[in-house]
Amino acid sequence: MRVFFVAVLLIVAGGAAPLVWIRRAAAMRTLAVTTMALGCLIGGADAAAKLFAPSSVSVTVAFLSRFELAFKLDPLSAFFLMAVFAIGLLAGVYSFHYLETDRHPLRTALHYFLLALLLAAMALVVAADNIIAFALCWELMSLSSLGLVLHDYEQGPNRKAAYLYAVFSHVGVLAILASFALIYDHTGAFGFEAAADLPEKTKIWVFVLAFLGFGSKAGIFPLHIWLPHAHPAAPSHVSALMSGVMLKIGIYGILRLYAVLDWHTPLAGRLVLIAGLISGILGVIYALGQHDLKRLLAYSSMENVGIILMGLGIGMIGVAGAKPIMAVLGFAGALWHVWNHAIFKSLLFMGAGMVVHHTGTRTLDLLGGLARRMPITTAAFGIGALAICAVPPLNGFASEFFIYLGGFSGLALIDTDFGLSIAAIVSLALIGALALAVFSKALGIVFLGEPRSASAAAAHEQGVCMWIPMLALAAACVLIGVFPGLVLPMVLKAVTALGLGYGRIPLVPFADLTAAIARAALLLTAVVALLLALRKWLYRGKPVTTAGTWGCGFTRPTARMQYTGASYADSILTFFRAVAPLGEEHPAIRGRFPDRTYYISHIQDLAERHVGHLVVRPVQRFFDRLRWVQHGDIHMYIGFILIAIVVALVFI
Numbered sequence: 001m002r003v004f005f006v007a008v009l010l011i012v013a014g015g016a017a018p019l020v021w022i023r024r025a026a027a028m029r030t031l032a033v034t035t036m037a038l039g040c041l042i043g044g045a046d047a048a049a050k051l052f053a054p055s056s057v058s059v060t061v062a063f064l065s066r067f068e069l070a071f072k073l074d075p076l077s078a079f080f081l082m083a084v085f086a087i088g089l090l091a092g093v094y095s096f097h098y099l100e101t102d103r104h105p106l107r108t109a110l111h112y113f114l115l116a117l118l119l120a121a122m123a124l125v126v127a128a129d130n131i132i133a134f135a136l137c138w139e140l141m142s143l144s145s146l147g148l149v150l151h152d153y154e155q156g157p158n159r160k161a162a163y164l165y166a167v168f169s170h171v172g173v174l175a176i177l178a179s180f181a182l183i184y185d186h187t188g189a190f191g192f193e194a195a196a197d198l199p200e201k202t203k204i205w206v207f208v209l210a211f212l213g214f215g216s217k218a219g220i221f222p223l224h225i226w227l228p229h230a231h232p233a234a235p236s237h238v239s240a241l242m243s244g245v246m247l248k249i250g251i252y253g254i255l256r257l258y259a260v261l262d263w264h265t266p267l268a269g270r271l272v273l274i275a276g277l278i279s280g281i282l283g284v285i286y287a288l289g290q291h292d293l294k295r296l297l298a299y300s301s302m303e304n305v306g307i308i309l310m311g312l313g314i315g316m317i318g319v320a321g322a323k324p325i326m327a328v329l330g331f332a333g334a335l336w337h338v339w340n341h342a343i344f345k346s347l348l349f350m351g352a353g354m355v356v357h358h359t360g361t362r363t364l365d366l367l368g369g370l371a372r373r374m375p376i377t378t379a380a381f382g383i384g385a386l387a388i389c390a391v392p393p394l395n396g397f398a399s400e401f402f403i404y405l406g407g408f409s410g411l412a413l414i415d416t417d418f419g420l421s422i423a424a425i426v427s428l429a430l431i432g433a434l435a436l437a438v439f440s441k442a443l444g445i446v447f448l449g450e451p452r453s454a455s456a457a458a459a460h461e462q463g464v465c466m467w468i469p470m471l472a473l474a475a476a477c478v479l480i481g482v483f484p485g486l487v488l489p490m491v492l493k494a495v496t497a498l499g500l501g502y503g504r505i506p507l508v509p510f511a512d513l514t515a516a517i518a519r520a521a522l523l524l525t526a527v528v529a530l531l532l533a534l535r536k537w538l539y540r541g542k543p544v545t546t547a548g549t550w551g552c553g554f555t556r557p558t559a560r561m562q563y564t565g566a567s568y569a570d571s572i573l574t575f576f577r578a579v580a581p582l583g584e585e586h587p588a589i590r591g592r593f594p595d596r597t598y599y600i601s602h603i604q605d606l607a608e609r610h611v612g613h614l615v616v617r618p619v620q621r622f623f624d625r626l627r628w629v630q631h632g633d634i635h636m637y638i639g640f641i642l643i644a645i646v647v648a649l650v651f652i
Contacts, residue, residue, distance in 0.1 A: 001059040003046040004073060004127065007085070008120045010039030014092075015116020018109035025105055029096050032112040033465075036092045036119070043123065044085035051078040051493055058129060069136070070191065072129035076259070079335065079494035080126045080252050083342045087244045088119040090469035091237040094350055097463035098237055098357060111151055111235070117144035118241065122249055131180045131190040138176070142169040142217075145246060148238045149230045161229035167619050168226040172216030176253070179209035196262035203263045210257045211271065218250030220309065221279040222607030224302045228286075231298035232362060236353020239294060243301040244346035248338050251308055258316065259498045266320040266417060273313025273420050277427045280306025282606075284434040285580045288441065288569045289603030293352045293362045296442055297345070300388065303431060304341045307400065308334045310424050314406040317417050319500055326409035328505055331495045333402030336487065340395045340480070344387040347473035351381035354466055355446060359455045364442070364565040369451040374461040378447045380470040385439035387477040390432055393521030395480035398487075398514065404428055405513075434572070441568050450559040482521045484514040566601050579606060 014035025018028040050057070056074035063069045073081075092115070102108045121141035128134035146169065150162045182202055187194035198206065216223040231239045258268065283303030290296040311334025318327030354377045355370065356362050371378040387394035390401075407428070410421030451457035461467075480487055492505050573580055586599040629640070 001057050001071060001073060001127075004043060004071075004081075004123075005059075007039045007043030007046060008123055010042065011036050011088070011116050011123075012120050013116075014039060015113040015119075018112045022105045022109050025100075025108065028105070028109060029099060029112075032116075033092045033096045036112075036116055037089050040085040040089035040092070040119070044082055044089070047073075047078040047081035047085060051075050051082070051490055053078075063132065067132045067190070068130065069133040070129040071124070071127040071133060073127055075493045075497035076252075076255065077126050079490060079497075080248065080338070081123055082490075083248065083339055084119065084122045084126065084245050087241055087342055087346050088122075090346065090350075090472060091115075091241045094237040094240070094353070094466050094469045095235070096465040098235060098353060098466060100463075101357075107151070111148065114144045114147040115238065115241075118148060118246070122245060125249055126252055130192065131184060135173075135177060135180065138173060141246070141249065142173065145238075145242060148242075149234045151235055151238070152233070155233075157229070158233040161226070161233035163620075165226040165230045168216050168223060171619075172213040172223070175209045175213030175216070177213075179206045179213065179257070182206050182209070192256075192260040195257075195260045198261070200263075203261050204267070207257065207261060207263060207268055208271070211254055211275075214250040214253035214257075215275065216250070217253070218247050218305050218309075219279075219302045220275050220305060221282050221302065222611045224279070224283075225605070225608050225611060227302055228290075228295045228298040228605070231301070231349075232292055232294040236294075236349050236356065239297075239353070240346035240349035243298065243349060244342040247301060247305055248308075248342065251305070251312075251334075251338060255312065255498065258312075262499075264316070264319045264500075266317055269313045269316030269318075269320055270416065270420060271313075272309050272316060273424060276306045276309030276311075276313055277423055278306070279303070280310060280431045281427055281434075282579060284431050284438060285573070285576050286603055286605055287438045288434060289573050289580055289582075291364050291565050291602070293355065293364055293367075293442065293446060294349070295362075296364075296438065297348050297352060300348075300435070300438060301341075301345060303435065304337065304345065304388070307403065307428070307431065308337050308341070310334075310428065311337060311399075311403040311406065314403065314410060314421070314424060317410060317413070317420070318406065321410075321413050321417060323409060323412065324500075324502055326406050327500060328492075328495060328502070328510070329402050329406035329409060331498065331500075332488075332491050332510070333399050333404075333406055335494050336399035336402060336491045337396075339487065339491075340387070340399045343473050343476050343480070344384045344394075344396060347380060347384035347470055347477065348388065350466065350470050350473070351377050351384060354461070354463070354470070355459075357463070357466070358459045358461065359453075361453070361455055364445045366453040367446045367451075367456045368449045368559060368562065369447075369456060370459055371447040373459045374447075376461055376467055377470070380474040381447065382443055383474040383477050385443050387481070389435045389439055391436075392517075393478070393481045393524050395477045395484075397481060397521075398484040398517055400428060400432070401517065402513075437569065437572055441565060445563065445565050445568065449562045452559045452562070482518065482525060484517050484521075485511060488514050573603065580604070581606075 014032050017035060018032045021028045021031060050073045056072055058070065058072035061069045099108050118141060121137050121144055124137040125134060125141055128137050146162055146166055149165055150158065152158050182205055183195050184190065186198050186202055219227040231243060234242060280303050283299050283306055287296050287299035287303060290299060311330045315327045315330030315334065318330055354374065359367060383394065387396045390396040404425065407421050407424040410417060413421060488510060489507060492507060492510065496505050581604045582601055583604045584601050587597055589597055
């Protein structure tokens with residue numbers, strides 16, 4: 001554990017250093033990025049070693065002379081830590097040039113401090129081994145990420161996004177603490193190890209409460225409302241870190257509690273699988289209807305969290321139904337998709353950040369024609385888009401294929417579990433088809449065609465520290481897709497750490513499966529390379545001219561004749577109008593010489609429309625009524641503190 005804590009302390013030191021070196025912006029960013037990157041490298045190497053270690057390691061630290069903070073690293077923790085440190089390293093490097101235009105040195109320094117705290121908190125949450133350590137680190141993770149969402153606090157939508165995030169973070173943490181309170185009430189200890197001895201009914205309540213709390217952080221429907229607001233508000237490397245890694249800390253919480261409860265009943269799997277089905281389908285539908293590039297990617301994160309939950313649900317049902325192959329395929333597919341989504345979603349957010357950084361807009365219908373102006377970003381974003389659609393030979397295919405196979409294994413079950421297995425298979429197919437529509441829209445509207453605005457026409461590509469992480473992530477998408485056997489042993493080691501009662505899971509049957517995927521991927525890659533080489537050879541020595549595309553009979557086509565995001569998706573969204581109603585705003589045209597008019601359309605999120613009334617507005621009204629406390633009288637504040645101390649002493 002010593003190396004792990006050294007890595008965490010280096011990351012925190014890297015974030016704190018800019019606070020004392022504010023006047024020299026470039027040196028401040030260099031020091032922060034270098035130190036944080038070193039900490040991530042050390043932590044990632046240690047996590048990789050711990051993943052294959054024969055046993056777990058643990059340490060206990062005294063806290064307030066009364067409590068103990070316990071930390072433990074086992075293969076499951078190490079599996080998630082590798083994603084935390086890898087994406088944290090690349091996000092830090094990306095930030096060097098992304099923040100160079102920030103004219104507020106103090107804000108930049110504070111940003112690095114909060115970024116370091118977020119990385120350290122996520123690593124500590126994954127390593128926490130008792131209630132006190134987990135709760136403290138979880139709250140530190142929530143508060144530091146809240147500060148990062150508020151980076152550009154001058155903008156009203158960003159303040160609203162931070163408010164929504166704060167509400168759902170703390171509603172979620174209340175549910176988590178309630179589940180922990182039930183564990184403590186029955187065991188009298190802060191450790192997780194005694195949770196397996198809880199009564200059956202208590203286990204149900206503990207799991208449901210924890211699932212709601214962790215699900216709020218993971219962005220499951222209908223607790224995802226903060227997600228499409230917070231990701232666009234945060235800087236793009238923070239969006240990559242939050243979507244690629246922080247959402248998965250919620251998944252880790254669900255998995256870890258499932259493992260410590262030792263509660264292998266069909267109810268747990270059915271709950272998780274149904275939540276995954278709903279989140280996956282609605283996430284991709286809502287993504288298709290977005291006009292903001294980063295909101296589109298945020299809803300896509302909800303979709304992929306749904307896919308991960310589907311894998312977990314299939315695995316849990318397999319354990320309960322004594323179907324070990326189904327269980328291993330489900331859990332392995334889900335954990336593999338945790339890594340895959342961390343890679344390609346971070347890549348996509350960084351690509352979106354490059355677009356926003358050089359055009360100044362996230363609106364799809366103001367972009368276009370960037371492929372000629374930003375070729376590296378276009379290629380990297382294109383690879384990420386194909387990977388997230390599970391198109392072979394990229395990395396998204398293997399993890400979803402495992403979940404598919406787990407669903408097909410469930411067809412041997414009966415009654416409810418048989419029906420849910422069919423629903424999982426059909427839903428995965430539907431999500432895959434809709435994801436192709438979502439990312440063909442994003443790729444086509446943003447990068448192809450002609451520029452729709454002056455800012456898009458003037459865009460250019462620069463910032464080597466922004467290119468490097470994108471190219472590294474794009475290479476990882478290709479490498480894992482073509483050679484899935486490189487990742488499989490790590491995934492199976494993490495599944496073994498869940499303690500499903502199968503002992504050490506054999507590698508050979510699943511290695512044969514990934515070997516078949518690798519052969520097909522290599523064949524497909526060879527065919528594509530051959531076609532490209534053949535095209536180049538056939539065109540050698542021939543003149544190549546550039547001309548406008550067919551203008552549909554118009555002699556002077558303009559960018560306004562191109563597809564918009566709304567027109568591209570309209571025919572599909574019309575079919576799903578019941579769950580994604582269209583909101584329209586357009587004033588009536590009156591008079592012989594009408595004034596200039598406008599038309600605005602947006603897809604309405606059912607959860608944001610209804611759950612907001614049940615959660616957000618009541619919380620807002622409650623705190624509005626407490627504004628009288630903030631009256632500025634220091635004597636009253638001291639009185640409140642004394643009252644709080646007296647009440648605490650009475651209870652103690």
